[in-house]
Amino acid sequence: MIKFNNVKKSFRRTEVLKGMNLDIKTGDRIALVGSNGAGKTTMIRCLLGEYTCEGEVRVNGLDPREERKLVLKEIGFVPQLPPPLKMPVGQLISFAASLCDADPLEMIKVAERLGLDFKQLKSRPFVKLSGGQKQKILISIALGRDAKILILDEPAANLDPEARHIFFQLLAEKKDEAVMLISSHRLDEVAALVNRVIEMDQGIVVLDDRVEDEVDLDSVLQSEIKIKRADEAFAKAIKAWNFESEDGIQWFGKIAGPDRLRFLGVLSRYAAILKDIHMEDQKK
Structure with missing residues (x-):
C-alpha cells in the first residue's frame, strides 16, 4: 500500500532522510519511533505530499506529490500540534468532509462518542477550544471517514482516560482494513496499539520488527x-x-x-x- 524507495530529503545542506526504504501493507499498525531530528516528521510530510524529495514515494501506486488530491482522500491525519484555525468547529467539519467526499454527520458521531457536545461547540472558533477538545475534533475528522491510511502523531496525548478508551475502540473498528502509522517519542505510549515497530535514526530505518499482537484495542x-x-x-x-x-x-x-x-x-x-x-x- 505504501512504499518508500531510496527516499532522500535535504534542507539546505542538512540531509534529513538518507536513502530511506520501507514497505507498508494493509493491516500494519506501526509505531514510528525515534528521537527529535530522526526524520519521522519529514517522512510523514513526504508521504502527505507536502515535500518534494529524491527517490520514490508511492501510495497505492500513486505519487503523493503529483496526485496529491487522490492520495489525501485515502489518508486520515492527526497532527501533533493543532493548527491555529479560526473557523467555527461546525464549519471546519463541513469543510474537511467536503475535501474528501465524506459525510460530516459521521465525523460528528465520532466527536460525540469521544465525549464532545457538538451542538455546544459548533459555533465556537476551533482555536478557542481546549487542547483536549482540539484533539478530539481532529481525531473525529480523521476517523469519521473511510480512510484507508491513518497517520497519527502523538494522537492521544491530550485525551483523558475515558476518551483514550473510546479512541482505542475506534481504532479497533478499523484495524483490519487500514494502515495505521502512529508516531511517538516513546514506545511504551503506543506499544499495545501496534503490531510493528519502526525506529528511525539520522534519516534511516535502523529497526523494523514485528511484535506480538495480543492486546485487543477495545479490551x-x-x-x-x-x-x-x-x-x-x-x-x-x-x-x-x-x-x-x-x-x-x-x-x-x-x-x-x-x-x-x-x-x-x-x-x-x-x-x-x-x-x-x-x-x-x-x-x-
Whole structure:
C-alpha cells in the first residue's frame, strides 16, 4: 500500500532522510519511533505530499506529490500540534468532509462518542477550544471517514482516560482494513496499539520488527489497587484515571487494555506504598 524507495530529503545542506526504504501493507499498525531530528516528521510530510524529495514515494501506486488530491482522500491525519484555525468547529467539519467526499454527520458521531457536545461547540472558533477538545475534533475528522491510511502523531496525548478508551475502540473498528502509522517519542505510549515497530535514526530505518499482537484495542481491564496507607499525591494521580475509593486505601476503576503500560508507569512512581495490583480483562 505504501512504499518508500531510496527516499532522500535535504534542507539546505542538512540531509534529513538518507536513502530511506520501507514497505507498508494493509493491516500494519506501526509505531514510528525515534528521537527529535530522526526524520519521522519529514517522512510523514513526504508521504502527505507536502515535500518534494529524491527517490520514490508511492501510495497505492500513486505519487503523493503529483496526485496529491487522490492520495489525501485515502489518508486520515492527526497532527501533533493543532493548527491555529479560526473557523467555527461546525464549519471546519463541513469543510474537511467536503475535501474528501465524506459525510460530516459521521465525523460528528465520532466527536460525540469521544465525549464532545457538538451542538455546544459548533459555533465556537476551533482555536478557542481546549487542547483536549482540539484533539478530539481532529481525531473525529480523521476517523469519521473511510480512510484507508491513518497517520497519527502523538494522537492521544491530550485525551483523558475515558476518551483514550473510546479512541482505542475506534481504532479497533478499523484495524483490519487500514494502515495505521502512529508516531511517538516513546514506545511504551503506543506499544499495545501496534503490531510493528519502526525506529528511525539520522534519516534511516535502523529497526523494523514485528511484535506480538495480543492486546485487543477495545479490551477493558477491571482494576483494583491497594496501597499501604492513604496518600494525597497518589489519590490525585489515580483519580485522573477515574478511579474511586471509599477509604483512600482500596481503589477501583477500569483501564483500557492498550493503556496498560501507561497506567503501570504511573503506578511505578508510588511503588513504595503499593500493596496489591489486580487487573482482569472484562472484554466478552
